[in-house]
Amino acid sequence: MPDQTRLEVALEALAPGRVQSLRLDGDRASVILDATGLSGEGQKALEADARALLAEQGAGEVRVLLTSDRVKRQLVAVASGKGGVGKSTVAANLAIALARAGRKVGLIDADIYGPSQPKLMNVEGSKPQARQKTLIPVPTPYGVPLLSMGQLVAADQAIAWRGPMAAGALAQLAEADWGACDTLVIDLPPGTGDVQLTMIQKYRPTGAVIVSTPQDLSLIDARRAIDLFAKAGVPVIGIVENMAGYACPHCGEISDPFGSGGAEAAARELGLPFLGRIPLDIAIRTASDAGEPPAAGTGPHGAAFTGIATRVAAWLSKGAPHAADQ
Numbered sequence: 024m025p026d027q028t029r030l031e032v033a034l035e036a037l038a039p040g041r042v043q044s045l046r047l048d049g050d051r052a053s054v055i056l057d058a059t060g061l062s063g064e065g066q067k068a069l070e071a072d073a074r075a076l077l078a079e080q081g082a083g084e085v086r087v088l089l090t091s092d093r094v095k096r097q098l099v100a101v102a103s104g105k106g107g108v109g110k111s112t113v114a115a116n117l118a119i120a121l122a123r124a125g126r127k128v129g130l131i132d133a134d135i136y137g138p139s140q141p142k143l144m145n146v147e148g149s150k151p152q153a154r155q156k157t158l159i160p161v162p163t164p165y166g167v168p169l170l171s172m173g174q175l176v177a178a179d180q181a182i183a184w185r186g187p188m189a190a191g192a193l194a195q196l197a198e199a200d201w202g203a204c205d206t207l208v209i210d211l212p213p214g215t216g217d218v219q220l221t222m223i224q225k226y227r228p229t230g231a232v233i234v235s236t237p238q239d240l241s242l243i244d245a246r247r248a249i250d251l252f253a254k255a256g257v258p259v260i261g262i263v264e265n266m267a268g269y270a271c272p273h274c275g276e277i278s279d280p281f282g283s284g285g286a287e288a289a290a291r292e293l294g295l296p297f298l299g300r301i302p303l304d305i306a307i308r309t310a311s312d313a314g315e316p317p318a319a320g321t322g323p324h325g326a327a328f329t330g331i332a333t334r335v336a337a338w339l340s341k342g343a344p345h346a347a348d349q
């Protein structure tokens with residue numbers, strides 16, 4: 024009887040980086056290989072070699088499927104040094120704004136401490152289906168399919184995951200059936216500990232967007248987040264300042280409870296792009312709570328998120344590495 028692990032190792036040695044899946048059912052083996060870039064002859068040779076190897080390892084019946092032109096997918100991590108700074112709000116609106124700009128975007132809620140995307144994206148209570156062992160993302164009203172840790176784990180279940188477990192769960196979400204999605208936005212757990220580092224290292228994003236409020240304390244946390252990505256060799260796309268300037272709902276006067284411009288100054292100091300500023304406005308919270316992210320509408324806050332998305336999209340398309348190339 025063929026052995027899954029041994030077969031995987033042998034196939035990987037035969038065709039490094041090309042093994043997309045291997046399924047065993049008794050002595051029947053089906054394998055999917057990525058043949059991107061190979062000539063017709065090269066493809067035939069790859070298929071023949073894979074068949075020979077599987078037979079030699081004890082498989083009775085062998086199916087080999089070659090795919091090519093696999094979707095080149097870019098992963099954007101949205102991160103913050105601490106919770107409550109609006110990371111999830113920015114992730115949801117960035118995903119929607121990127122989709123409105125023409126990208127095919129999926130959203131991953133990897134925040135094991137406070138998964139909030141099902142609510143933000145108006146699909147609370149939804150459960151993803153699975154085909155074989157592959158999860159199928161849940162469609163949302165905003166054209167951005169979603170998978171959330173919150174859909175996999177009961178809300179009241181205390182989650183005290185160690186890094187490797189959280190990374191394994193993220194891999195399950197990231198390797199779901201994202202179909203034609205070319206961009207995945209990931210709402211990472213806040214903080215700069217082992218859980219975050221392991222996730223980043225295992226699932227190396229193309230780039231990271233750091234969210235901070237203008238406060239000093241929050242900026243110190245943001246700097247830690249930036250260091251974390253530097254350590255993992257993941258480029259930082261830039262910094263978003265959230266909750267800047269409070270517009271009084273009665274008189275419209277702008278006050279700055281958390282100061283303003285701190286994140287922009289920090290970005291300049293660190294030599295990082297400043298991606299934009301989102302004001303502190305109760306309307307953002309009420310819209311978010313109602314599952315109607317501002318980026319999906321036509322209001323002024325939508326425009327602020329669109330501006331940020333434009334800068335992120337420009338960074339992604341100016342030759343940033345694709346996940347599939349890494």
Ligand SMILES: Nc1ncnc2c1ncn2[C@@H]1O[C@H](COP(=O)(O)OP(=O)(O)O)[C@@H](O)[C@H]1O
Pocket residue numbers: 103105106107108109110111112113137139213265266267301302303304305306307308309311312
């Ligand atoms: N710019 C903003 N103005 C008003 N409320 C905001 C703003 N950004 C986020 N919030 C609210 O603050 C709370 C925390 O935001 P959230 O995105 O969940 O933060 P995080 O994911 O960093 O913990 C939510 O209730 C959210 O609606």
Ligand SMILES: [Mg+2]
Pocket residue numbers: 110111112134137139
């Ligand atoms: Mg959050």
